[in-house]
Amino acid sequence: xxxxxxxxxxxxxxxxxxARCGSLCVGIDPHPASVAAWGLPNDVKGLExxxxxxxxxxSSDVACFKPQSAFFEAFGPAGLxxxxxxxxxxxxxxxxxxxxxxxxxxxxxxxxxxxAYLADGAELAADAITVSPFLGFRSLAPAIxxxxxxxxxxxxxxRTSNPxxxxxxxxxxxxxxxxxxxxxxxxxxxxEANAVNRAAGTPxxxxxxGATLLSMDIDLDGFDGWILAPGIGAQGGDVEHLRALxxxxxxxxxxxSRAVTDAGPDPSALKNCxxxxxxx
Numbered sequence: 505x506x507x508x509x510x511x512x513x514x515x516x517x518x519x520x521x522x523a524r525c526g527s528l529c530v531g532i533d534p535h536p537a538s539v540a541a542w543g544l545p546n547d548v549k550g551l552e553x554x555x556x557x558x559x560x561x562x563s564s565d566v567a568c569f570k571p572q573s574a575f576f577e578a579f580g581p582a583g584l585x586x587x588x589x590x591x592x593x594x595x596x597x598x599x600x601x602x603x604x605x606x607x608x609x610x611x612x613x614x615x616x617x618x619x620a621y622l623a624d625g626a627e628l629a630a631d632a633i634t635v636s637p638f639l640g641f642r643s644l645a646p647a648i649x650x651x652x653x654x655x656x657x658x659x660x661x662x663r664t665s666n667p668x669x670x671x672x673x674x675x676x677x678x679x680x681x682x683x684x685x686x687x688x689x690x691x692x693x694x695x696e697a698n699a700v701n702r703a704a705g706t707p708x709x710x711x712x713x714g715a716t717l718l719s720m721d722i723d724l725d726g727f728d729g730w731i732l733a734p735g736i737g738a739q740g741g742d743v744e745h746l747r748a749l750x751x752x753x754x755x756x757x758x759x760x761s762r763a764v765t766d767a768g769p770d771p772s773a774l775k776n777c778x779x780x781x782x783x784x
Contacts, residue, residue, distance in 0.1 A: 513706040514632060514657035518730055521567035521600050526782035529568040531761030532558055534575045538762060542769040548582045555590045561771035562778050563597030570602045570759060588627050601630040602659060608636030615646040622650045632657035634712060641696040648700055648709060657708050662693045663722055665714025665735035690722045701729055715758060720749050734759040
């Protein structure tokens with residue numbers, strides 16, 4: 505990352521990166537089947553060749569990468585070393601990394617998660633991480649506070665692309681001490697994120713809203729942070745439907761994985777696929 509951008513607030517850095525390269529976010533999901541399709545073995549060497557090869561092929565044309573931590577964790581310490589190398593590759597290329605870890609806990613445990621991924625100098629430091637608010641939005645405070653201090657960001661799960669999430673996310677919270685009117689759990693996440701961003705003076709908190717939703721069933725009016733929209737391609741979402749969901753909203757990151765990586769391992773084919781999706 506250029507030194508001139510390092511200390512800018514996260515949302516501004518992402519604004520600049522997407523202004524240069526478009527808003528497509530490429531997921532780095534080294535499924536065993538995807539690695540095998542590249543002719544690579546299902547081991548740490550294959551993991552590294554696949555993941556770092558993807559960044560090398562696309563980093564000059566893609567603003568943002570989203571490594572899925574689970575596929576690296578599956579290989580133990582050696583896999584985490586590869587993840588660290590991938591994150592360094594993304595940073596060295598001047599792209600933005602969103603580490604998909606979906607962490608969510610309370611107190612000192614959440615603080616430790618935050619230090620693992622959002623502290624300056626951490627081996628697995630990323631520009632942003634995904635977090636889960638379903639132990640209560642305020643349980644995320646250690647991650648949000650550290651992200652603010654280090655000019656990083658967090659993306660909070662709100663309306664996810666998996667159908668199983670609907671029962672929880674659209675459950676209605678009755679009025680009580682902290683809210684005066686009934687609101688869905690997902691809507692409460694949006695309201696809490698808005699409040700944090702207003703207090704911080706910068707939209708450091710983004711949302712995860714799936715690209716596979718049939719319709720937008722939460723109110724995003726007034727939310728000015730970035731929205732990570734996974735589900736393009738293999739999960740059934742497409743860019744045209746994304747426009748119908750989000751309208752003219754500017755800060756949306758369409759997120760694809762296999763729809764791009766299936767074009768590999770040839771770097772030119774990967775680049776052409778990513779550019780085609782970026783221009784849709």
